[in-house]
Amino acid sequence: MNSGERYRAAYAFRPVDRLFRKEFYIWEEAIQRWKGEGLPDDWDKRNIFNFDPPATTGNVLNLGWCEPPYFPCYEEKIIEVQGDHEIIRDFAGRTIKVFKGRRHGFMPDYLKHPVSSRKDWEEDVSLRLNPDSPERYAGLDKKIEDAGTAVQKDSLMLVQGMVGGYMYLRSMVGPEDLLYAFYDQPNLIREMMERWTEIMDAGLERIQSKIELDIISIGEDICYNKGMLISPEMFREFLSRHYREVLSKARARQKKHIYFYVDTDGYAPAAIPVFLEVGMDAMGPFEVASGCDVVKIGKQYPDLVMDGGIDKRVLAAGEKEIDEYLRCVIPAMKKRGGYIPMCDHGVPDNVSLKNYLHYRKRICELD
Numbered sequence: 001m002n003s004g005e006r007y008r009a010a011y012a013f014r015p016v017d018r019l020f021r022k023e024f025y026i027w028e029e030a031i032q033r034w035k036g037e038g039l040p041d042d043w044d045k046r047n048i049f050n051f052d053p054p055a056t057t058g059n060v061l062n063l064g065w066c067e068p069p070y071f072p073c074y075e076e077k078i079i080e081v082q083g084d085h086e087i088i089r090d091f092a093g094r095t096i097k098v099f100k101g102r103r104h105g106f107m108p109d110y111l112k113h114p115v116s117s118r119k120d121w122e123e124d125v126s127l128r129l130n131p132d133s134p135e136r137y138a139g140l141d142k143k144i145e146d147a148g149t150a151v152q153k154d155s156l157m158l159v160q161g162m163v164g165g166y167m168y169l170r171s172m173v174g175p176e177d178l179l180y181a182f183y184d185q186p187n188l189i190r191e192m193m194e195r196w197t198e199i200m201d202a203g204l205e206r207i208q209s210k211i212e213l214d215i216i217s218i219g220e221d222i223c224y225n226k227g228m229l230i231s232p233e234m235f236r237e238f239l240s241r242h243y244r245e246v247l248s249k250a251r252a253r254q255k256k257h258i259y260f261y262v263d264t265d266g267y268a269p270a271a272i273p274v275f276l277e278v279g280m281d282a283m284g285p286f287e288v289a290s291g292c293d294v295v296k297i298g299k300q301y302p303d304l305v306m307d308g309g310i311d312k313r314v315l316a317a318g319e320k321e322i323d324e325y326l327r328c329v330i331p332a333m334k335k336r337g338g339y340i341p342m343c344d345h346g347v348p349d350n351v352s353l354k355n356y357l358h359y360r361k362r363i364c365e366l367d
Helices: 003-011 028-036 118-129 140-154 165-173 175-184 186-208 232-252 272-277 294-300 312-317 319-336 353-366
Strands: 056-058 077-082 085-089 095-099 109-112 157-163 215-219 259-264 282-285 305-310 339-343
Touching (some): 003 140, 003 157, 157 186, 165 232, 294 305, 319 339
Parallel strands (some): 157 215, 215 259, 259 282
Antiparallel strands (some): 095 109
């Protein structure tokens, strides 16, 4: 099987010659550490870690991921320097406090979000989310053509990512203020979600007028380490209808089934039921530190396509711990099917090159 065939088979719960080999992602700080431990500069070209070639292509249109698909984005600028920290405005219009010269590997302090009132929404933010802006679709036909060529050549799956409804709201309003806004400004939240529906539907329709999709993938970090950040009832009241509308229209436009993949952090099992209600097929990356156990979840939801679930803390621990852990996960999930093993989030820089190489070797022996 080639990569595309293997990936498609996993999504369809068909037999595979072996599990697909990929990684969620690796921190750049980890790569720099590993180079000091002997990783060659051309590690990716030499495929040191035994990854499969890409099995997906796409994301031909910016529909957001962790932030809304603003057009234009906000101008990034440093507002103030405070000792070892900087106050900056980022591309999503948020005022945040970060370490001076560093933007990764920590949680910024979010000081202000772009929507604090209806006035902010109407006079600024909504104007950046115009689904009919011609500039938003510049170059789309060529991107679709190139993606279609790759799909035909290597049987790749065509993926389109987009920001999830909760992530969209949270990025604009802020996690705490959003909880108040559901109660204090419900009509504004509904209006914002109507715009989400319009911009996602318009984008998908333009893509699907030229080519059929295989996967719609959403960035939706709606969970924390104990459960959902909003209640299932709140999800159903403010989000469910919009997910159903966008997904049902997308699926009605083509004959081939579109898989709906949800990327969420935290204790994901709390969110599985509500996303199944709106049509979810797949989920990841199942953070183990938050209580996610892919073997247990896989048994409870046998039709759910899953990826991730490999504990990054175990990768940092040592070879014995890695061996014991993988023996508990990989054979069981290989037998179940519908599973793609990878780290439960980005591989951090506390994982040594020696440990990571051992992990990749054991994965290849067990899959």
